[in-house]
Amino acid sequence: MVIRCIFFFLCFLNISYAQDLSGLWVHDIHGTDPRGFDQIYAILYLKVDDSGKAIGYTYDYHAGSTCSFYLEGDYNLEKNLLKIVNTKKINKSFLHARGMYKLSYEANGDDEFLVGRSRQKGVHGFVLSFGGLFNIALNYRKVKPENYEDIQGYDKLKPHIESLEMNTKTDPKEEDIFEETPIGEVQETEEEVTLEEPQTGEVKKAEELGADVIEVDDEKEEIEAFTKSKENRKNELITSHNVASRKITIEIFDNSRQDEDRISIYVNDSLIEYNLEVTKNPKVIEFILPEDKKIHKVLFVANNMGKVPPNTAKIKYTVDDVSYEEELFTNLRLSKYLEFVIN
Numbered sequence: 001m002v003i004r005c006i007f008f009f010l011c012f013l014n015i016s017y018a019q020d021l022s023g024l025w026v027h028d029i030h031g032t033d034p035r036g037f038d039q040i041y042a043i044l045y046l047k048v049d050d051s052g053k054a055i056g057y058t059y060d061y062h063a064g065s066t067c068s069f070y071l072e073g074d075y076n077l078e079k080n081l082l083k084i085v086n087t088k089k090i091n092k093s094f095l096h097a098r099g100m101y102k103l104s105y106e107a108n109g110d111d112e113f114l115v116g117r118s119r120q121k122g123v124h125g126f127v128l129s130f131g132g133l134f135n136i137a138l139n140y141r142k143v144k145p146e147n148y149e150d151i152q153g154y155d156k157l158k159p160h161i162e163s164l165e166m167n168t169k170t171d172p173k174e175e176d177i178f179e180e181t182p183i184g185e186v187q188e189t190e191e192e193v194t195l196e197e198p199q200t201g202e203v204k205k206a207e208e209l210g211a212d213v214i215e216v217d218d219e220k221e222e223i224e225a226f227t228k229s230k231e232n233r234k235n236e237l238i239t240s241h242n243v244a245s246r247k248i249t250i251e252i253f254d255n256s257r258q259d260e261d262r263i264s265i266y267v268n269d270s271l272i273e274y275n276l277e278v279t280k281n282p283k284v285i286e287f288i289l290p291e292d293k294k295i296h297k298v299l300f301v302a303n304n305m306g307k308v309p310p311n312t313a314k315i316k317y318t319v320d321d322v323s324y325e326e327e328l329f330t331n332l333r334l335s336k337y338l339e340f341v342i343n
Contacts, residue, residue, distance in 0.1 A: 021048040021075060021082065021105065024148055025114055025140035027060075043153050044114070044140055045161050048075055054084055055308075057160055058099070059153040067091055068156060069098055070308055080104050082114060085121060088257045088308050090160065090329070097121065103138065112142040163310040163331035223274060226264065230301045233335045238326050240339035243319045246289040248298070248340065253282040255314040255327075261306035263313060263330070266299040275303050278313045289340060299337040302330040 027042040042060035052075040059068040068091045073084030082105065086098035103116035119135035148154050254261065258280055265273040265285065272287060289296045302311035313328040319340065328336050 020112075021046050021054070021114070023145065024143040024151065024154065026143055026151055027138050027140045041152070042138065042140075043151060043157070044071075045157055045164075047164055052077060054082065055164065056084075057090070057157050057164070058086060059157050061153070066153070066156070068160075070160075071101075072308070073101070075105075082116075088259070088312065091156075101138070103140070114138070114140040114142075159329070159331075159334065160310055162333070163305065223271070226274075226301075226303070227271065230264075230266075230299075230335060233301070233333050235297075235299065235335050235337055238328075238336050238338050239324075240341060241319060241324075242341050242343055244343050245320050246291070246342065247286070247319070248289060249284065249286045249318045250298070251282040251284050251316040252276070252278060252313050254278045254280055254312065256312055257308060259307035260304070261311045261313060262303035263311060263328075264301045264303055266297075266301065268293065268296055278311075282316075289342070294342050296340045296342075297337045298340070299335055300328055300330060301335045302332060305331060 025044040046056040069086035070088035098121040101118040103114040
């Protein structure tokens with residue numbers, strides 16, 4: 001009986017230790033050499049809960065270029081096997097593609113490793129790997145948190161990692177502010193108010209944004225709380241344009257995995273779109289910049305993080321008959337904006 005208890009206790013210790021997969025892992029010798037093993041440099045950030053569900057990000061350098069993806073998967077404790085797959089694209093270069101990973105946990109003293117293989121996801125990946133016969137050997141070493149900043153490529157993933165950590169440790173008070181409300185519905189107030197839903201391809205015009213484009217009554221507490229909360233976020237410039245025309249047309253859509261991301265758009269201090277769901281079908285927004293200012297800011301603010309953080313969208317916008325494209329990555333602490341300077 002005593003032997004059985006000791007055996008169970010030892011197994012429990014091993015299980016608890018083996019489940020500690022959350023953190024940063026690097027596939028190379030020192031974490032700073034872009035050659036890595038087999039000329040491939042890669043880092044992996046994992047967040048694994050008690051049930052074995054894994055989410056996180058990958059970043060790798062190969063063939064002279066880099067790519068990064070969001071990942072999802074599961075850790076099977078009995079088999080000691082981590083199976084993850086790239087889902088949402090963050091940045092992808094030529095010759096890079098989403099991957100499928102099978103990794104086993106190993107420990108040697110204080111050092112921890114994830115060892116296994118990966119191959120490209122999808123039919124083309126299966127064909128190029130000759131049915132999975134040829135794939136990439138990986139040997140990730142776990143990095144101590146105090147050394148994260150020294151790891152090459154960590155700076156590329158850091159904003160997304162911070163979003164992920166925040167999304168899994170949201171303050172209950174913040175959840176009340178950012179609770180998702182479908183377009184066309186509002187939370188209960190003394191008087192029922194309905195927000196108009198923009199249709200696919202609909203052009204929403206505003207002759208002057210100096211006037212109220214969307215009237216925000218005192219009763220719309222949700223919108224007021226959201227507008228107030230955006231002041232606590234960092235605003236990051238996407239790009240700035242010197243323009244002659246005040247007419248701006250923006251298309252916004254999801255060019256990756258559609259996961260119920262929602263976003264609001266402000267022009268200067270005027271709210272022109274609230275809680276807009278980002279889908280595969282482009283939503284077209286057209287407006288005229290006010291004449292009382294020379295410098296204008298079009299701000300994109302995340303309402304949520306969707307099912308797969310961060311909040312992502314692609315925008316195509318036209319000004320002075322010239323079209324541009326940008327990818328948006330926002331979260332509950334970071335907003336992005338376009339700047340237009342009138343010539």
